Amino acid sequence: MNHNPLAMFQTQHEDGSVTCTLCPHYCHLKESELGKCRTRYNEGGKLVINNYGKVVSYAYDPIEKKPLNRFYPGHTIFSIGTSGCNFDCDFCQNHTLVHFEGSTPSISDETILRMAQDQGSIGIAYTYNEPTVWYEYVYDLSMKSHALGLKNVLVTNGFINQAPLEKLLPYIDAMNIDLKAFSESYYSEICSGHLKPVLKTIEIAAKHTHVEITTLLIDGLNTGDDELHALCGSVANIDPEIPIHLSRYFPAHRMNIPRTRIETMVRAKHIAEKYLKYVYVGNCFIDE
Ligand code: SF4
Structure with missing residues (x-):
């Protein structure tokens, strides 16, 4: 049954x-x-x-790891993930979790909510895999979590329809949304997704909650000057105070082209700073 x-x-x-x-x-x-x-x-x-309440992974993370740099900086957040994703990115860094199909012991909501108040955590981050595909659990838990005065954070690819997004937003305090590139071909060929709905999500979410953006830069695929100007300009058109995290690509999953050059990261940072007030670069201090 x-x-x-x-x-x-x-x-x-x-x-x-x-x-x-x-x-x-x-x-x-x-x-x-x-x-x-x-x-x-x-x-x-x-x-x-098939994945309601099946928490596959959890940890206490610094909020900057989500990454969120301008939402409760210096704080810890209890982070949970299940399985599944509505994208299929060639460079996915969480593919073992995303495609996890084993059995998982179920953890009660009460346990999750208690853990979310432990170790100085400010609430729950729905992360590791795409929270849209465990929407019902995120919705139920974020309502309960808010009732206890906890914060809810979504780390998402932004590929969700408007009605479910707007239903969830009253319970969401911050989002990090991936803006993976500024070309439809990149989204469709490398991620099995589409660009326009993601831009719409950023626009709607920014009216309701704290939003930061992450863009993984891959040399030669999404790092052209014109594309970077267009991407940063589109975020600035929504709100120039939206922070952007430019993250350096390293080979992962099906993508094995070389890691992104530091010069590319520096160039991208300079372009982003022409449009946006808060620009952060990530993954640049890892051993060469
Ligand atoms: S429409 Fe999206 S969320 Fe729904 S089953 Fe398909 S991929 Fe999953």
Whole structure:
């Protein structure tokens, strides 16, 4: 007997198929078919979730590791992740977690909420894998966490539809949103996603909550001057006070082109500073 909960965003069809309306992939699923994120499937004409409450990974992290540099700096946040992602990035650094399919002991909400108040933690960061694909759990837990006065942080690729985003935002205190590049071809060919919905998410989220952006720079793929000007300019058009984290790429998962050069990081930082007030570079002090 199945106890997996129903997905909150779905459209059921007369022929027994169902469309997931949580993210812009709009997976249309026949009986037993899994969505692209591998966390939702059609069971008896209804969309159900297979990762509700299945916390695969947790840790107490400095908030700067999310990365968030201008939201409770110097504080710790209890960080949790499950499995699944609605992107499939060639350079994914968390692919073992994202594709995890083993069994996990379930941790009660009470335990998670108690841990979120331990060790000086200010609340819960939904991170490690994409929080959109465990939306229902994030939504339920963030409501409970807020009721206790805790903070909720999303670390996300921003690939979510407007209705679910707006429903969740009242409980979210900060977001780090990846803006992986400023070209549709990069998003579709390297990440299996799309650029426009991510820009829309940044625009909507910035009106409601604290937002910081992360861009992983990969030499030759998203580091052209024109693209960097366009990317930083688009963030500045939303709000020039949105912090941006320029992160240096290292080979991971299916991508093995060489690490990004330091000169590229410096050039990107100079361009970003023409548009944005707070520019941070990351992963530059790792052994060459
Ligand atoms: S959340 Fe998953 S199942 Fe739903 S549309 Fe996106 S990829 Fe498909």
